[in-house]
């Protein structure tokens with residue numbers, strides 16, 4: 464009788480330890496936002512882009528996947544959100560800091576639709592992505608302006624760029640996506656530069672947006688004043704690595720954001736940023752960063 468009690472006591476203790484371990488793991492490593500809302504995770508991948516979007520009706524979209532070295536981290540982050548299927552995968556343009564971890568993502572998840580612009584890059588990274596897609600029998604849809612992604616019943620996702628067939632700079636091929644959930648909206652610029660911004664303006668799209676993911680890591684090649692005025696965001700997000708080689712974000716961009724009094728969330732200061740929308744207001748899980756810029 465006594466032995467039985469001791470065994471039950473030990474088993475209970477073990478169970479408590481296991482439960483404590485798992486809840487500790489979830490809380491400290493990956494924040495789990497309210498899944499009944501729209502969540503946009505700007506995953507901190509240093510000097511690179513990676514955004515995970517989950518909708519209230521349980522659809523999932525990933526825009527970019529960080530550098531090659533970020534593949535495992537990106538896969539683990541998404542898995543810890545309890546996700547095994549990515550309904551829409553977007554590689555904004557074929558630079559390593561956007562599609563580096565994409566092959567790992569393709570290998571580790573069920574993928575619905577995969578969008579990339581019609582642009583090639585003669586690198587092993589780009590080849591790896593094509594190989595991973597081919598091995599999975601995953602077709603690549605050439606994303607261009609005017610396409611509706613058909614992400615979910617509640618959240619509209621529309622492609623606003625690229626608007627031309629060819630560009631000098633790969634950055635301008637960037638697939639630009641506007642996400643709208645009831646009253647709330649997000650605009651994801653990839654690394655689109657001023658040429659693409661001007662084309663978007665010329666097309667006359669409704670680009671007024673609540674949250675603007677600033678183009679090209681805050682480089683002065685992007686975010687012209689005209690474009691920023693037309694978007695007229697409340698909050699901005701910059702995906703950028705501490706002490707990067709490019710001097711991002713640039714002084715010109717930060718000065719503009721400061722002059723317009725816009726809130727700046729930046730992954731080099733805030734880490735991973737989660738914006739949550741109930742369709743009638745957006746909240747952030749972190750405090751905003753400052754207007755510090757890096758000099759080249």
Ligand SMILES: [Zn+2]
Nearest residue numbers: 558560654679
């Ligand atoms: Zn980039």
